[in-house]
Amino acid sequence: MERLPGWIRRHIAAIRALLVLTAVLGAVYPLAVTGVAQALLGDHADGSPVEKDGTVVGSALIGQSFTTADGAPIRKYFQSRPSAAGDGYDPTASGASNLGPEDVLDVLAVPGAKNAQGEPDTGKQSLLTRVCARSRAAGELEGVSGARPYCTADGVGAVLKVFPAVGAPTRVVSANQACPAVPFAAEYRGVKVECARPGEDLAAGRTVPVRGAARAVVPADAVTASGSGLDPHISVAYAELQAPRVAKERGVSLDRVKRLIADNTTGRALGFMGEPAVNVLTLNLALDAPDKG
Structure with missing residues (x-):
């Protein structure tokens, strides 16, 4: 069989390399990483979704608004911190206002x-x-x-x-x-x-x-707003400032609202970095749940 010209052999080698790398880096590696993430991290690998009555209502990692269609705060809910990401909390437009x-x-x-x-x-x-x-x-x-x-x-x-x-x-x-x-x-x-x-x-x-x-x-x-515009947390001080309004609007005791704030407060990272923070979405869902005493 006649030997192929050099330029054809080089093109064939390039195509083989392309196919192999596409299979390894475009399929095998992503599937392997996804599999390890699912096995070790569970819901965290899926974006930490938060469900209510079997329906995903948000993510524990991304903030959202608790307002009416015209932007007015819904008084029975805790309000999130402002966002400069797109129209608000948009992961595709994450970022700050860059104003100093x-x-x-x-x-x-x-x-x-x-x-x-x-x-x-x-x-x-x-x-x-x-x-x-x-x-x-x-x-x-x-x-x-x-x-x-x-x-x-x-x-x-x-x-x-x-x-x-x-x-x-x-x-x-x-x-x-x-x-x-x-x-x-x-x-x-x-x-x-x-x-x-x-x-x-x-x-x-x-x-x-x-x-x-x-x-x-x-x-x-x-x-x-936070640097990412996606922060799902507020400070304990801001949560406590809102607590009397939320308690009054819902007709529940201030003690119950403060207890739920404490239940939805995360501590400092590694015990010493940052400040305690309150997840607004999980706190509002806890408020909507029946009181178990």
């Missing part, structure tokens, strides 16, 4: 203006204003003060723009409070504080965040 502590200035919506897509201009909230708005909303929901350092009473960032940027001020604007809002501070260094006119360029001014005298009652995890 210096993101304190809003882009105010201009009445009547439209964006590039022809939709009404909605402006853009800074990270500070998001935190302030969430703190105010959580305070209203739980019946406590939603006040927070660097936040105004109406739930936006307490930030001034001072002109000129250097030297004695001659004009001061509350940058995140659109007119006709009343500025959170009446004056700054003897200069009357103005409300902000949407669309005005304030870039030339000096940015001055104002801490104020407020002390935060609402915990940090109630107003900030």
Whole structure:
């Protein structure tokens, strides 16, 4: 039999290698890993699904919202921490907002203006204003003060723009409070504080965040998203803040609710890393279960 040309032999060898590697790495190895995972890890290998009445209602590893169709909190349930993953807790869009502590200035919506897509201009909230708005909303929901350092009473960032940027001020604007809002501070260094006119360029001014005298009652995890946006847990402090509301809405004792919080609290990793945390999904399912005394 005539020997095949070298270039054909090389192509045949490449095809053989492709088929062997496809079988090993595309079938044998994944099946082996899956089999070991199923044997050793059980439900963890399937994403730690949580069931109710035989139906999977979520994962113990991924957070979810407990709100109505229009986004209002369902008062009889504990609320999760905010999420920046897609529209919320989307595993395909996991990630943070990537906004840092210096993101304190809003882009105010201009009445009547439209964006590039022809939709009404909605402006853009800074990270500070998001935190302030969430703190105010959580305070209203739980019946406590939603006040927070660097936040105004109406739930936006307490930030001034001072002109000129250097030297004695001659004009001061509350940058995140659109007119006709009343500025959170009446004056700054003897200069009357103005409300902000949407669309005005304030870039030339000096940015001055104002801490104020407020002390935060609402915990940090109630107003900030996790790095992944998928965190299924809240702090014990946030759970305890919500407990009186949940107990009242369900007509059950506060002691029972606190007992369920404790039952659904995980300790520190390896006994010393991180802080105890409460799984919101399993806690809410425990609340829905009949009381066994």
